Amino acid sequence: MSRVGVVFGGSRGIGRAVSWLLAERGHRVVVVSRNVEAAQATADSLPGGEHVGLSCDVSREQEVQRAFETITKTCGPVGYLVNAAGINRDALLLRSKSEDMVSVLHTNLLGSMLTCRAALRSMLSKGGAIVNIGSVVGVKGNAGQCVYSASKAGLEGFTRSLAKEVASRSVRVNLVVPGLIRTDMTAGLKEEDAGRRIPLGRFGEPKEVAQAVLFLLESPYITGQVLLVDGGLRLVM
Numbered sequence: 001m002s003r004v005g006v007v008f009g010g011s012r013g014i015g016r017a018v019s020w021l022l023a024e025r026g027h028r029v030v031v032v033s034r035n036v037e038a039a040q041a042t043a044d045s046l047p048g049g050e051h052v053g054l055s056c057d058v059s060r061e062q063e064v065q066r067a068f069e070t071i072t073k074t075c076g077p078v079g080y081l082v083n084a085a086g087i088n089r090d091a092l093l094l095r096s097k098s099e100d101m102v103s104v105l106h107t108n109l110l111g112s113m114l115t116c117r118a119a120l121r122s123m124l125s126k127g128g129a130i131v132n133i134g135s136v137v138g139v140k141g142n143a144g145q146c147v148y149s150a151s152k153a154g155l156e157g158f159t160r161s162l163a164k165e166v167a168s169r170s171v172r173v174n175l176v177v178p179g180l181i182r183t184d185m186t187a188g189l190k191e192e193d194a195g196r197r198i199p200l201g202r203f204g205e206p207k208e209v210a211q212a213v214l215f216l217l218e219s220p221y222i223t224g225q226v227l228l229v230d231g232g233l234r235l236v237m
C-alpha cells in the first residue's frame with residue numbers, strides 16, 4: 001500500500017538514500033531540510049511522481065507545526081516518518097560553546113521529539129511507523145563528542161518510551177544507529193585511517209543505512225528496537 005513518507009534531513013546523505021528507497025517502493029515522499037532548493041531538487045530526482053520538497057528547521061517548533069499542516073493538507077495523513085536531520089559541532093566539552101550545545105540538542109533530540117509529536121496527530125487514527133536516527137557515539141561515547149553523544153543517547157530513551165506510549169494505537173517507533181557512513185558529515189575524516197578501526201574495514205554507504213530504515217518501517221511486529229548499522233564498529237569502540 002502506498003503511503004506518505006516524510007523524511008527530515010532528506011535532501012542529503014542518509015535521509016536522501018531513505019527517500020530513494022521509499023520512492024522506489026511506490027510511496028509519496030516529502031523531503032524536508034532547511035535548504036528548500038536542495039529539498040526540492042532531491043524530491044524532483046526521485047523515481048515516481050508527486051514527491052514534495054519542503055523547508056523546515058526541525059529545531060523550531062512553529063516551523064515543524066507549519067510543515068505538518070502543509071503536508072497533511074497537500075498529501076494526506078503521514079504513514080511513515082524518518083528523522084534523519086542532524087548536525088555535529090565536535091569539540092572537547094571545555095571548549096564547547098553554549099550556543100553550539102543548544103543547536104545540537106535542539107536539532108538532534110528536540111527536533112525529533114517535535115516531528116514525532118506532530119506526526120502522531122495523523123498516525124494515531126490510521127497507524128504508522130517512525131524511525132529515528134541515532135549514532136554509535138550515543139551508545140559507546142566518544143571524546144570530543146559529549147554533546148552529540150548525549151543528543152543521540154537521548155534519542156534511544158525517547159524512542160523506547162514513545163514505542164510503549166503508542167503501540168496500542170498501531171504506531172511503531174524504532175531507532176537505527178549508524179557507525180561511520182560516507183556523507184557530508186564525515187567528509188572531513190580520513191577514511192583510510194578511520195576505516196581500519198572498523199571490523200568490516202570501510203565506511204558504510206548511505207543506502208546501507210537506508211535499507212535498515214526501510215526494514216524497520218515495513219516490519220509490522222517490531223517496535224522499540226535499536227538496530228546498529230556500523231560494520232561492527234561498536235565491538236571495538
Ligand SMILES: NC(=O)c1ccc[n+]([C@@H]2O[C@H](COP(=O)([O-])OP(=O)(O)OC[C@H]3O[C@@H](n4cnc5c(N)ncnc54)[C@H](OP(=O)(O)O)[C@@H]3O)[C@@H](O)[C@H]2O)c1
Nearest residue numbers: 009011012013014033034035057058085086180181183185
Ligand atoms: N554520517 C555518519 O557517519 C553518521 C553516523 C551516525 C549517525 N549519523 C546521523 O545520521 C543522520 C544523517 O546524517 P548524514 O550523515 O546523512 O548528514 P548530512 O549528509 O550532513 O545531512 C544532514 C541532513 O539534515 C538536514 N538538516 C540539518 N539540520 C537541520 C535542521 N535544523 N532542520 C532540518 N533539516 C536539517 C540537512 O539539510 P539542511 O542543511 O539543508 O538543513 C541534510 O538534509 C544525522 O542525524 C546524523 O547525526 C550520521
